[in-house]
Amino acid sequence: MNETGWNVRNVALGSAKYPYYYGYDCADRIAHVLGSYDADRFLVVTDDTVLQTHGEGFLRELARSAPVEILSRPAGEEMKSLVTLEAHLEQAVRAGASRRSVVVAFGGGVPGNLGGLLAALLFRGVRLAHVPTTTVAAMDSTLSLKQAVNSRQGKNHFGTYHRPEAILTDVQFLQTLPARELRSGLSEATKNCLAIRPRSIPELRDRITQGQLHSPGTLQWLLEVSLDAKAFAMSKDTKEQGPGLVLEYGHTVGHAVELCDQRLRRSRGISHGEAVAFGMIAAARVSARLGGLDADGVALHEELVGALGAPLRVPQGLRLADIMAVVRADNKRGYLALQDHETAMVLLSAPGAPMGEPRNPLVAVDLAVVEDVLTDLLEHDAPPWPTQETPTNGVLHR
Ligand SMILES: NC(=O)c1ccc[n+]([C@@H]2O[C@H](COP(=O)([O-])OP(=O)(O)OC[C@H]3O[C@@H](n4cnc5c(N)ncnc54)[C@H](O)[C@@H]3O)[C@@H](O)[C@H]2O)c1
Ligand SMILES: [Zn+2]
Incomplete structure (x- = not known):
């Protein structure tokens, strides 16, 4: 660089x-x-x-x-x-x-x-x-x-x-973008690292914890990671309908939470990137339920999303039934033959390794599993998982 x-x-x-x-x-x-x-x-x-x-x-x-x-x-x-x-x-x-x-x-x-x-x-x-x-x-x-x-x-x-x-x-x-906007970009870069480019994770961790989001070095690094991931995912898939769907990691639950939160809080609510970050927490847990990610893989998600300052739990005030209604109607349905009780998600068996086929990384997931995972992630229930403190700093947290 x-x-x-x-x-x-x-x-x-x-x-x-x-x-x-x-x-x-x-x-x-x-x-x-x-x-x-x-x-x-x-x-x-x-x-x-x-x-x-x-x-x-x-x-x-x-x-x-x-x-x-x-x-x-x-x-x-x-x-x-x-x-x-x-x-x-x-x-x-x-x-x-x-x-x-x-x-x-x-x-x-x-x-x-x-x-x-x-x-x-x-x-x-x-x-x-x-x-x-x-x-x-x-x-x-x-x-x-x-x-x-x-x-x-x-x-x-x-x-x-x-x-x-x-x-x-x-x-x-x-550099004139608000920190919230940059954090949203960093959340997408985190998604790219977890789903596509795990070798960039150590540097990602350093950049997040240093908190120098507006520095030219971090912005340029962010750009390069995103270009790498996009280039990898889309070289054979201009219309984002095959292998490129791996870029949708975290987006099934993420979109649902983003939409429900917008209805509740309008523009004061969660950003797209923060919603995707939370969506990855849900996807990681679903992956683990289905025999994909191990506990370390899930813990890595929690560590990175926590360090970003994105929510580790369903944001307050959102109703599980509303989120599930959006997940049920997710527009990735068309890419996979699904039963009524299923939704299509990108899941990981390890960082950088999608569970689905390379041609189509989407996996059919029983909606009951998603609902179960989200129930565990409701604010009032669960203690954070893992329980260790996540790194904090002045820039990344509001
Ligand atoms: N595949 C695609 O084509 C694709 C993918 C993702 C998003 N989108 C589209 O992109 C749009 C969202 O993009 P966006 O978030 O960039 O929205 P935007 O263009 O509305 O920009 C967001 C705000 O940031 C301000 N802004 C722009 N540059 C700035 C800067 N350097 N400093 C300070 N403020 C600045 C803008 O004036 C605006 O108020 C949506 O319409 C979405 O559908 C398209
Ligand atoms: Zn996105």
């Missing part, structure tokens, strides 16, 4: 290949690479927060190569709509966009998805570059070809697949 320099890796999603450039304090180099695309215009899809926080220097650099058209709205999921998409498309055409224009999706997963779909639709497809500024965008959403906006009924209902020319990340952009 080159901490302050400029690095490049190749991302391969099936036959789709593109470079991932990253470094620290490298906005000018990012603008330089984009300048080499010989665009007649940059269509920068962003949100007002990102624009105010990081736009000035970067867009000034970008404008040296071609005129910049800014397509921005107040930040938030509401921006991911057909209404905004249409307005942006019309603005782009009015501004003189052509097939030689390049869409620059600058921001988190929301501008990323919106910009991606805009690039796919404009003149039946123009070039797209991602300049991510959140952990979700830098480590997750841009490493997928999926581009979508929401319908009035639900998330990501209208979309398509579109390959970017490149992803270009200045880790310095991530």
Whole structure:
């Protein structure tokens, strides 16, 4: 790793290949690479927060190569709509966009998805570059070809697949993220280490306990672990429907807890990453019940999730029946022939070793087993398991 320099890796999603450039304090180099695309215009899809926080220097650099058209709205999921998409498309055409224009999706997963779909639709497809500024965008959403906006009924209902020319990340952009956001990214990295890359666990443990989440070194390390895991899981599985499903570790119970908690506490509740961290605790215990993980494997989960400051128990106020209702309806059902009383989960027989087949790492699990495990994990019951103290520090805990 080159901490302050400029690095490049190749991302391969099936036959789709593109470079991932990253470094620290490298906005000018990012603008330089984009300048080499010989665009007649940059269509920068962003949100007002990102624009105010990081736009000035970067867009000034970008404008040296071609005129910049800014397509921005107040930040938030509401921006991911057909209404905004249409307005942006019309603005782009009015501004003189052509097939030689390049869409620059600058921001988190929301501008990323919106910009991606805009690039796919404009003149039946123009070039797209991602300049991510959140952990979700830098480590997750841009490493997928999926581009979508929401319908009035639900998330990501209208979309398509579109390959970017490149992803270009200045880790310095991530330093202005709230600690909660970074912890969420670290939770996903923990998932990647446990499910895919166990050899990174010692370093993960050090990074978590040092608590220097905002340091360039930790942010870059986080990025590299995520790139490794994604590359491994998705090289033969562009659409995340086969071996890539291992990335869903912790997500069955995690999504259910996230959704129930959001209904109760709205945005004040648990983050996606924290919910996934708790989902891994549940998955580890289910794995153990089904003859997979041994006690050390389960204890390792508890140690890492505890150190992250994510919940080791079902968050207070959530009802078991509500969580189970979401688990029952989980959308991974379609990937496995299941009975009514079963759900599909990624389980581990050891860190880095999924219990399912390599082609499809999902395992059919009796819902009664999941319910039993969650009953053990209800806040009012159980003492923490294992009982030893988990490391704490000022940064990782609220
Ligand atoms: N495969 C995929 O395409 C995929 C995968 C995961 C998530 N997603 C999508 O990504 C979206 C969530 O992404 P997100 O969490 O990045 O949301 P987001 O883009 O809304 O960003 C979250 C907030 O962080 C702010 N922000 C962005 N960069 C910042 C910075 N550097 N410093 C301070 N604040 C900053 C934004 O203004 C916003 O308020 C969802 O719509 C989800 O569906 C897609
Ligand atoms: Zn996730």
